[in-house]
Amino acid sequence: MTDSRQPGLRAQSVYRALRRAIIEQALKPGMKLPEDSIGEQLGVSRTLVREAFGRLAVEGLVELKPNRGASVAYPTLEEARDVFDVRRGLERLVAENLAGRLTAAQAAELEDHVRQEDKAHGQDGPESIRLAGEFHIKLAEMTGNALLLRYVQEVSSRCSLILAIYGRPHSSECAVSEHRQLIEALRAGDGARAAQLMDHHLQAVVTRALLTPRAERDIRDLLAPYALSEGLNPP
């Protein structure tokens, strides 16, 4: 257990715990995050919880409204578009950086990863989604560019949130074949093609999983069926 009695690490532990909880939707978008109860739950004081909130707010995973505390971010569709747009730009950069520079070991690692994706494809959703996300993180790592990695991680997290809100229930997001093609292009050192593949791949993710504003997330719409079932009469 990462008890982390070490100083400075407890703060980070809190941050990571919350981050995971949000990404895995244990904490659902829009949910209120009271400092007290969270601190109590995690065994730390409000101070550390606030510190974590600050970081998460910068990364767009929580919203921080003055005097009314923190809540899990609930990105608008517009913000979602922004995030995906930036993500495309960043990952194109990843592809270009990596083209022709993949070591044999790295290529092998990627292919192994894709094989895992293949295996998980038929199975349950969460695992498949996690693997698909990790593929992109792995690519970013391999560039050796720490900043690029950080940004890719950040947009990936936010994409998780976004898909949680607007995504189709069981879309498998990333077609494994697209990952395979990408690896091939990287291997061949064809930067332009790799970049374009990545671009289309992410574009496909958007149209496949997202941005069919599937149901207006308006309280009215959410409540309509309940109203009907009770014989009430919404306008």
Add this chain to the structure above:
Amino acid sequence: MTDSRQPGLRAQSVYRALRRAIIEQALKPGMKLPEDSIGEQLGVSRTLVREAFGRLAVEGLVELKPNRGASVAYPTLEEARDVFDVRRGLERLVAENLAGRLTAAQAAELEDHVRQEDKAHGQDGPESIRLAGEFHIKLAEMTGNALLLRYVQEVSSRCSLILAIYGRPHSSECAVSEHRQLIEALRAGDGARAAQLMDHHLQAVVTRALLTPRAERDIRDLLAPYALSEGLNPP
């Protein structure tokens, strides 16, 4: 005066004050940042200072080592390369997004800005540098993509730091003519050309102002002249 008695704003004020101080090099790279004295100076408690440190650390402007506090970041040359690399990717995205979508008012604003740059060109450095930086921020703003803006601002800040360390003393960084060409391409709606211009422009900034590891930042080299002047005999 932005006294900011409002809650939550004081924290932000601290953050902004420190940020400016770092970017304008009132606080020089590597400089130690004690929580006490800074809090005292700004009239807030350590709590708020720490909060600001956290944010600045995420943005790469301060380094935060456990149990030994904060100091102004001192990016390595490698980190510098990373930052510029990502910046190129981001700003290329800006150019593509903006191509053909500039309103007349926006184009006018940009040209006005460039005129100011022209005027400041002969003058003293700091103003000229500030204007050159703001040009890129303005472009990012015009995309309407909040995340893209945030990232561009972040890399811009870090570039300031980097130039403070590795930059040539009086390089005017951005050639105004390159800005002009860029605006023209954006106006014409030629996204590809705009992206390429941006790319080359930033590439030029790097080679012009930076990354001639102008003097090895090694203690030996720094001390060599002193040794000689004292008649000492370094190997």
Add this chain to the structure above:
DNA sequence: TCTTCAATAATCGCATACAATACGATATTG
């Protein structure tokens, strides 16, 4: 029954207090 308003409870913003750690100076020893 639906509003309006007041009192109470919950929560936040921030400062302060205390414990733990690192830094520096003097003392001590070989």
Add this chain to the structure above:
DNA sequence: CAATATCGTATTGTATGCGATTATTGAAGA
């Protein structure tokens, strides 16, 4: 005299406390 040990101080990490702000509940009035 050099190297190390030890103590005191400075600074950080974290918890807690207090005043302020917001949410909530319940009662009175329309």
